[in-house]
Amino acid sequence: MESLDTLILSRIQFAANISFHILFPTITIALGWVLLFFRLRFNATGDDRWMAAYRFWVKVFALSFGLGVVSGITMSFQFGTNWPGFMEKVGNIAGPLLAYEILTAFFLEAAFLGIMLFGFRRVPGWLHTTATFLVAFGTTMSSFWIIVLNSWMHTPQGFEMIDGVAHATDWWAIIFNPSLPYRLTHMLLASGLTVAFLLAGVSAYRRLIGDRTPGVRLTMKTGVYLAALLIPMQIFAGDMHGLNTLEHQPQKVAAMEGNWETRGNVPLVLFAIPNEETRSNDYEIGIPSLASIILKHKADGVVPGLNDFVAEDGTVLHPPVTPVFWSFRVMIATGIAMLMLSWFTSYRMIRHGGVDGLGKIILIPLVAMTFSGWLATLAGWYTTEIGRQPWLVQGVMTTYEAVADVPAPYVAGTLTAYLAMYGILLVAYIMTIFGLATRAARGEKVADMPRAGGRADVVGSPNPHAVPAE
């Protein structure tokens, strides 16, 4: 029993670590490109408003990046401390993918970040623009390699098993595995939406507390229009991803839909409490045949059910239904809220006097939705990752086979400490972002790294003989 406790605790710990980590890349991936956009607009127009937007948001970028780096370090250790079986069995495939992630991407970001953040006055404009581009490109490549590995765990191919260890036979097939294009698109759009609502939410907050600076109008427009543009694309991409999952992991879709029996005319279940004891849904409210129509494009389309994924000896080979079922619904509901709010706000801005025409009735919901991208992203990841259980690599190894033989109390102790720290950091992060916004709205300059007292302004003049004034 002890190893079962270790398994579930290790899974919760990994989920906690990766959930905390993903929050920050989700912001930096798209925010990097948004910053490049600000920088390029400034280069093209010479308009200071774009640079004001750049300066404010680069601070948010720096903060998010720092949190991403430190929470990412945890990830590379987790494999060894809690999941040694994973690398022992599929290390020949996961290894090179992780290595490419670290090599090509992580360094590109980390090394040019210094120039991007602090180099504005130290390097020529073109180099600063290039550094911004390379950081944005680096974060995107980083997500590419990670999603390659994650997609391969869902739809593995291009390998053979020799003595219980996976060996690569076709790298092209491994990298471009069937679920990669859908998952990558879905995640990059999720990042774009997260940043769009962050931009809009923080700008709305600044408007609410009386900030009428032109830079805020720009970021407000950028955020709202970006959201309005991306959300229909995301709904379409998400649907395609769902159909791809239906083809390769039907048990996951069955859990998402709360569908127990393989049959036609499957209803779209809006509300239910899935019951794994009776293997049916309690309190089900659904729209007849709609799930069949969505998934098979006809009312009597046969959709696979969960009961097909129970072995003859009773071993359950499908994921736990309730968390998959509910996290899927949370994601969809958040997406619908995003669609309605971003389109309605865009309509108001176009028809009723731009940003100045937005009243409290729109600004307050925008502030409330500032971090809605996080909610949707996490709910989506929980759907797909819990939906893969009991497998770690679909059909190749189970999560149980990979877990380390660490005493359960150790894992429980470290898990508690991680959770406590993550809770505090999350509160500090959100408070800091709104704090930065408050001070920017009041027109206070945020001297990020105050220079040493009494020093002359020596930025850009590396004069070693500068004498302190005191």
Place this chain on the structure above:
Amino acid sequence: MDMIPSPETTLPVIFAALMGFSILVYVVLDGFDLGVGLLMPFATDDEKDTMIASIGPFWDANETWLVLAVGLLLVAFPSAHGAILTALYLPVFAMLIGLILRGVAFEFRGKTDTARGKRQWNAAFVAGSLLASLSQGYMLGVYIMGLQSTQITTGFALLTAVCLTGAYAFIGATWLLMKTEGDLQRKAVLWAKRGLPGVVVGLGAISLATPLVNARIFDKWFSLPEFAFLLPLPLMSAGLVGVLWLSLRHLPDSADRWSWIPFLASSVLFTLGFVGMAYSFYPYVVPDQLTIYEAASAPESLFIILVGACIVIPIIIAYTTLAYTIFRGKATGLSYD
């Protein structure tokens, strides 16, 4: 071992070398910025800002070397990664908490608007640096002791924890005396002077303990002709300690021309110590249990990684150099403007 090099024998050596290189770069680079964090309690508030500014553009990239080193262990020697990190479960956890704490404190302290908030994040930065340094030193000790956990090994690991922390503070002081001027520079010289005896004791203790607890390592060092070839290592180390002692006595000089010498000398000293350790443990990656050949991934996978590494690592070194060049000279106030 046969005489013709085959992928099965050469690739693990190449990857062990790459991993060793990454660990070494990490220890020197993050060593100095952890050290700066350790020294912060002894500085005034203004000096603290300058100290932070001196490591601002670098710390992200410095910590990335740790990810590369652990990443290489993970991808090239997966079973060793599992064995080592499972054995070091708690100290690894402590180190991660420390690194997270200081990383976020670094970002938050610049963005808080109250003096109290700044003091709290400063304290978190110091605590994180201390926790990370101590746990790295502890892990070093447990590793030297063959990943065993007995009272003696724990005692030794506690000793190495203190020694490595002292060494980081020392290299941090040499970094500061290169990157700062005025009162802070004078303080940095003082810190370095006080730290030097500790570094000598620490290096000596580890150098003596390593062969004494392990007969195999004893034989590798104290048999002829190896001993003759290895003699330059301790001799050069002694020479460097001499250089450090002399230069610290004369710094800071009025023209401030030689302030880079202590940092360079301590970096080389760290390197020599590391080379000595690498020699002691080769070919084992898990001491006396698993060699690099036994732990290595399949050659075809290693080869794929090597192709990427050969392209990327020179670029990394080139632009790391670029970043250090752009932010060379004395630390000035960092701003996003």
